[in-house]
Amino acid sequence: MKIIITGSLGSISKPLATKLIADAHHVTIISSNRDRQDEIEELGAKAAIGSIDDVNFLTETFSGADVAYLMEPTVNMFDPTIDMLKHYEKICENYAQAVLHSDLKKIVHLSSIGGHSSTGNGMLAFHYYAEQTLNKLPSEVAITTLRPVSFYSNIMAFIPTIKAQKAIITSYHANDPEPWASPLDIADAAAEELVSVSTGRNIRYIVSDEVSSEKLIKVLGDAVGENIQWMTVSHETLEESYKIFGMSPQAANGFARLNEAKNSGILYDDLKKHRSEITFGKIKIEDFAKDFAKAYQNS
Numbered sequence: 335m336k337i338i339i340t341g342s343l344g345s346i347s348k349p350l351a352t353k354l355i356a357d358a359h360h361v362t363i364i365s366s367n368r369d370r371q372d373e374i375e376e377l378g379a380k381a382a383i384g385s386i387d388d389v390n391f392l393t394e395t396f397s398g399a400d401v402a403y404l405m406e407p408t409v410n411m412f413d414p415t416i417d418m419l420k421h422y423e424k425i426c427e428n429y430a431q432a433v434l435h436s437d438l439k440k441i442v443h444l445s446s447i448g449g450h451s452s453t454g455n456g457m458l459a460f461h462y463y464a465e466q467t468l469n470k471l472p473s474e475v476a477i478t479t480l481r482p483v484s485f486y487s488n489i490m491a492f493i494p495t496i497k498a499q500k501a502i503i504t505s506y507h508a509n510d511p512e513p514w515a516s517p518l519d520i521a522d523a524a525a526e527e528l529v530s531v532s533t534g535r536n537i538r539y540i541v542s543d544e545v546s547s548e549k550l551i552k553v554l555g556d557a558v559g560e561n562i563q564w565m566t567v568s569h570e571t572l573e574e575s576y577k578i579f580g581m582s583p584q585a586a587n588g589f590a591r592l593n594e595a596k597n598s599g600i601l602y603d604d605l606k607k608h609r610s611e612i613t614f615g616k617i618k619i620e621d622f623a624k625d626f627a628k629a630y631q632n633s
Contacts, residue, residue, distance in 0.1 A: 336360045337528055338395060338402035339379075340386065342370055345487065345517035346444065346524065350403065351379050353525045364395060386425055392432030399436070401528050404429050405444035406464060411585035418584060422460040426467035433471055440476040442527045443468055444520070447483045447513075447539070448595070450604040455595050457588025469535065478527045482520045482540040483513035483605070486622040489554070493626075493633050501563040502551060505572040506593040511544035513605065516622065519615025539608050542615035550619065557623035558630045569594055 337354055341347030342365035351374075354361050361379040364386065365371070374381040384391035386407075396402055406425045409418055433441060448458030449465050465479055492502045519542045527538065545553070547564045555562040567575075569590040576586035595601035605612075 335400045335529060336362070336398060338362050338364065338382075338399045340364045340403060341405045341407065341444075342367060343373060344405075344407075345485075346405070346521050347403070348377075349518055350521040350524050351377055353521065354528065355379060357525075357529070359529070362395060362399070364392075386428060389428050389431045389435070392428060393435040396432050396436035396438045399438060401440040401442065402433075402438060403442045403444070403524055403528060404468075411582055412580050414582040414584070416582065416584075418457065418588070419460045419463055423463045423467055426464040430468055430471055433475060439474065440532070441468070442478045442480065442524055444524070445479050445481050447481055447605060448592075448601055449479065449481050454598075454600045456590070456592030457585060458592060458595075458601075459588075473534070476532050476534060476536075478530075478532055478536045478538060480520065480524060480527070480538050480540060481605075482515040482523075484515065486514050486516050486542070486617075486619075486625075489514075489550075489622070489626060490629055493630055496554075496558070496560065496562055496630070497633065499565075500560055501565045502547075503565045503567060504593065505567055505569045505590060506597040507564060507566050508545075508547040508550075508596065510599075511546050512550075512596070513541045513544050513602070514619065514622075515540050516542045516615055516617035519617050522615065523613070537608070539605055539612050540615065541605075541612050543618045545619050553619050553623050554626055557627040 337359050339347050339351050351361050351363055355378040362382050363374045363379045364382045366385050368383050371381040371383055382395045406422045409416055409421050445465050446458050446461040448455030449461035452459050452462045495501055495503045520540050523540050551562040551564050573586045573590035576589060
């Protein structure tokens with residue numbers, strides 16, 4: 335198959351490309367960074383260097399392909415001039431136009447937990463609008479939407495407070511097991527969906543492991559040799575601390591509202607409805623803790 339991958343050599347796109355190439359598929363990787371070209375070609379993929387803001391470039395790259403994996407790169411959350419909702423919606427508008435103009439008939443779109451709703455999900459609301467933009471494509475374009483839960487890598491953000499105060503400080507506490515996902519498990523799921531025969535609109539949630547806050551600090555503490563505490567502050571306090579740190583008001587508010595959705599459980603309502611359909615990945619919290627320990631020691 336001829337497969338297009340967006341996301342350059344990111345934490346999902348690189349293992350995804352590697353797996354597809356090993357299975358003898360013809361892979362083209364889109365990157366805006368020309369310095370990535372040699373590394374992409376060393377993997378055995380074709381490099382398409384250009385911007386996802388350029389619909390003509392996307393159209394040319396998509397033309398002749400069987401399927402494309404589409405993702406939206408992370409926005410700069412410290413830039414107050416960026417409206418995240420409009421930013422991500424615009425990227426998906428570009429994707430949609432390129433799909434139409436290139437006559438591509440299947441896409442696998444990386445969305446997120448919370449993509450089912452425009453409310454009750456904090457900053458993840460932009461995934462809803464991104465999904466809705468792509469879902470306006472004609473019905474003959476098959477779309478599989480991937481909705482992974484929180485990435486393990488998000489836990490790395492707690493390293494400074496663990497080192498300074500032996501604590502994870504945030505505005506929610508998971509009494510019940512909270513779902514987490516590894517980029518490697520997401521890549522495996524994406525690979526399966528890209529090469530499968532599918533029609534219409536399909537949704538797949540991706541979960542690697544589920545752990546309570548208490549188990550999380552126990553596993554991380556064992557990995558780094560520390561007795562870690564879980565400390566909660568108010569959502570308002572967290573939001574203000576993010577602003578002081580330099581985060582844009584929209585992003586800071588989005589994170590605080592996201593934690594509210596975690597606390598109330600509303601963030602996971604749709605996931606619970608699809609629980610019988612979830613395939614759990616193989617990367618567990620203990621596996622991630624090994625990477626966390628390395629990052630902790632090197633920070």
